[in-house]
Amino acid sequence: MTTLCNLDKFINTVKNLPSGEKVGKVLRIIGLVIEADGPEASIGDLCYIFNSMNDKPVFAEVVGFQEKKILLMPLGSMEGLKPGAIVTNTKESMKIKVGDMLLGRVLDGLGEPIDSKGEIKSNIYYSTSQKISNPLVRKPIDEVITLGIRSVDAFSTVGKGQRMGIFAGSGVGKSTTMAMMARNTDADVNVIALIGERGREVREFIEKTLGDDGLKRSVVVVATSEQPSLVKIKAAFVATTIAEYFRDQGKDVLFMLDSVTRIAMAQREVGLAIGEPPATRGYTPSVFALMPKILERTGTSDKGTITGLYTVLVEGDDFNEPISDTVRSILDGHIMLSRELAHKNHYPAVDVLQSISRVMSEIATPEHKKAAGDLRNLLSVYNKNADLINIGAYVRGSDKNVDRALRLMDDINSFLQQTIDDKTDFDSTIKRLMEISAKQ
Numbered sequence: 001m002t003t004l005c006n007l008d009k010f011i012n013t014v015k016n017l018p019s020g021e022k023v024g025k026v027l028r029i030i031g032l033v034i035e036a037d038g039p040e041a042s043i044g045d046l047c048y049i050f051n052s053m054n055d056k057p058v059f060a061e062v063v064g065f066q067e068k069k070i071l072l073m074p075l076g077s078m079e080g081l082k083p084g085a086i087v088t089n090t091k092e093s094m095k096i097k098v099g100d101m102l103l104g105r106v107l108d109g110l111g112e113p114i115d116s117k118g119e120i121k122s123n124i125y126y127s128t129s130q131k132i133s134n135p136l137v138r139k140p141i142d143e144v145i146t147l148g149i150r151s152v153d154a155f156s157t158v159g160k161g162q163r164m165g166i167f168a169g170s171g172v173g174k175s176t177t178m179a180m181m182a183r184n185t186d187a188d189v190n191v192i193a194l195i196g197e198r199g200r201e202v203r204e205f206i207e208k209t210l211g212d213d214g215l216k217r218s219v220v221v222v223a224t225s226e227q228p229s230l231v232k233i234k235a236a237f238v239a240t241t242i243a244e245y246f247r248d249q250g251k252d253v254l255f256m257l258d259s260v261t262r263i264a265m266a267q268r269e270v271g272l273a274i275g276e277p278p279a280t281r282g283y284t285p286s287v288f289a290l291m292p293k294i295l296e297r298t299g300t301s302d303k304g305t306i307t308g309l310y311t312v313l314v315e316g317d318d319f320n321e322p323i324s325d326t327v328r329s330i331l332d333g334h335i336m337l338s339r340e341l342a343h344k345n346h347y348p349a350v351d352v353l354q355s356i357s358r359v360m361s362e363i364a365t366p367e368h369k370k371a372a373g374d375l376r377n378l379l380s381v382y383n384k385n386a387d388l389i390n391i392g393a394y395v396r397g398s399d400k401n402v403d404r405a406l407r408l409m410d411d412i413n414s415f416l417q418q419t420i421d422d423k424t425d426f427d428s429t430i431k432r433l434m435e436i437s438a439k440q
Contacts (some may be wrong), residue, residue: 011312020262022038022039022040023038023039023086023087023088024036024037024038024070024086024088024252025037025038025083025084025085025086026049026081026082026083026084026085026087027205027340028071028083029078029083029084029322030273031079031273032073032074032228032229032269032270032273033063033071033072033073033231033256033273033274033365034049034060034071034073034074034078034081035066035069035070036069036072037068037069037070037072038068038070038087039070039087039089039394040089041062041070041089042062042255043062043064044061044065044093044094044129045061045062045089045090045091045092045093046060046061046062046089046090046092046093046094047059047061047062047072047087047088047089047090048060048087048088048090049072049081049085050086050088051080051081051082051085052086054390055080058076058078058081058085059071059074059075059076059110060073060074060075060087061073061075061094061128061230062089062387063230063270063274064274064275066275070087071272071274072087073228073229073230073273074228074230074252075110075230075231075234076227076228076231080183080383093127093128093129094110094127094128094129094234094237095125095126095127095128096110096111096125096126096128096241096242097111097120097122097124097125097239098122098124098125098126098241098242098245098363099122099124099245100118100231100249101120101121101122102120102219102242103189103216103217103218103219104117104215104216104217104218104219104284105117105120105160105219105220106206106220106221106222106224107120107219107220107221107222107238108221108223108231108235109195109221109231109232109234109235109238110222110234110235110238111221111224111232111238111242114222116217123283124245124273126235126241126242126244126245127241128237128238128240128241129237130241130244130297132293132296132297133299133301135196136373137301137302138161138299138300138301139161139300139301139302140300140362141159141160141161141162141300141359141362141363142362142363143159143160143185143363144157144158144159144160144363144364144426145158145159145160145162145185145186145187145252145254145305145307146184146185146186146425146426147181147183147184147185147254148180148183148185148416148418148423148424148425149177149180149184149348149350149418150418150429150432151163151350151352151415151416151418152335152348152355152434153350153424153426153429153430154182154368154372154415154429154430154433155352155355155372155376156333156335156352156355156356156357156360156374157357157359157360157363157364157368158307158333158357158359158360159307159357159359159360159363160187160252160305160307160361160411161298161299161300161306161307162306162307162308162332162333162357162359163295163298163307163308163309163330163331163332164301164307164308164309164310164331164332164333164334164335164357165260165297165310165311165312165327165328165331165333165334165335165364166178166309166310166311166312166313166334166337167311167314167319167324167328167334167335167336167337168311168312168313168336168349169311169313169314169339169341170313171339172337172338172339172341172342172349173342173347173348173349174258174311174313174337175201175205175209175258176209176347176348176420177337177349177350178192178207178256178258178309178311178350179209179210179211179214179420180348180418180420181254181256181309182210182214182218182254182256182313182324183210183211183214183420183423184423184424185254186252186425186426187251187252187253187254187307188217188221188246188251188252188253189217189218189243189246189253189254190214190217190218190223190242190250190253190254190255190256191218191219191221191239191242191246191251191253191254191255191256191258192218192219192220192256192258193220193221193223193235193236193239193240193255193256193257193258194212194220194221194222194223194224194238194258194325195223195232195235195236195257195258195259195262195263195266196224196225196232196259196263196265196266197222197224197225197258198224198225198263199224199225199226199404202222202224203352206220209420219239219242219291221235221238221239221242222235223235223403225262228283228372229266229267229269229270230266230270231291232262232263232266233261233263233266233267233270236257236263236294237294238256239255239257240255240294240297240298243255243298243306244297244306246304246306247301247304247306248301248303248307249303249304250303250304251304252304252305252307253304253305253306253307254309255306255307255308255309256308256309256310256311257294257308257309257310257311258295258311259310259311259312259313259317260295260310260312260322261309261311261312261314262313262328263290263294264283264287264291264323267284267286267287267290268282268283268287270286271284271285271286271287272284278349280322281321281322283323285320287323288322288326291323291326291330293309293329295310295327295330295331296330303373307351308335309332310331312324312327312329319336330403332357332358333355333356333357333358333359333360334355334356334361335350335355336350336351336354336355337349337350337351338350338351338354346413346416346417347417347418347419348417350416350417352376352379352416353379353380353383355378367434368430368434370431370437371430371433371434371436371437372433374437375408375412375433375436375437376406377401378401378404378405378409378412379412381385381399381401381402381405382402382405382406382409385399385405389402389406390431404440405421407439407440408439410434411436411439412436415432415436
């Protein structure tokens, strides 16, 4: 099977091509697209492009066709590439090494290690283009997964195998919230995909926010902002494939992808480069076709589960922009992070009233649902009367619900706020929730 690092095999293959073996030549390069006159190929085939037999080849993928030309996009730098370069087809789609030795490792968008801990020694390969399982053989979601954030566990309870979106603008604590979940969850394995992130933030996230304890049971896949668009897209599939491996071992996996928005932007670049027409807000049709291919691969199976958490970086705090709408329609619920709460130094900045889990009604106990509903009502009542309360115009005794909300608001806010080192198990969270709800 093909690995990205085994270049010698393909260099020798090209040097010793039998007579009659079809190869192609680069005709021209326009932006992100390489046009070639061959070889015979299918969509998704991996190719190597050689300026000469002594040069390191450029790794590329077939993304389309135009008349008799093959359109390829690089999975690395195109520096030094020129017309006439030889194109040879590996006749394979992308495969990556998987195994338990991935735990504690940091990989690039193509599944290769970047943490200076040596190569991945495994003979097990998974294709990154595995088909989505039959929905009729998926097990129902019937068990709670602890995420360790009280505002989520109590009010938007997540089940093992559920898929949730985390919607947030920039600078409201999205990365920290993800790290808290990775550190506090009772899942067996974390698989974290950081796509389109700043290079500086990646190391900070791994070393400071996630920490050694979190990394030990995690696999981190990184494709920073300067990487080619196709690599960012591949990173999402690489990370998902790794999660599928651990699920196949019977484990409960917490899969976190940050962010779907940057994948959509990368696919828009790819689509525009190969000639797709722009549609909604400049996004090409292939963007909206790609979303379910990524989001639907997680979930339950007859062996284990993958609980998917997908962040959406909303532009201008517009929670109704096209990517947000599309993702929300596919997933099983959403967690909204509020800039207003962040400005009040309320972290995690989870807007309880705007967040919902579509599976909570099936996995939470009646007592839990009643207590959560009670405190939701109090939060709603308080927010509706916040202006009157803040200017001192509300007269106590005017409304018993408002009075109760005022009495319990300190307890509720103390319950909802949590530091990164404040770890709480699910049972303790629900017990505290019920204690507050029982107060009058």
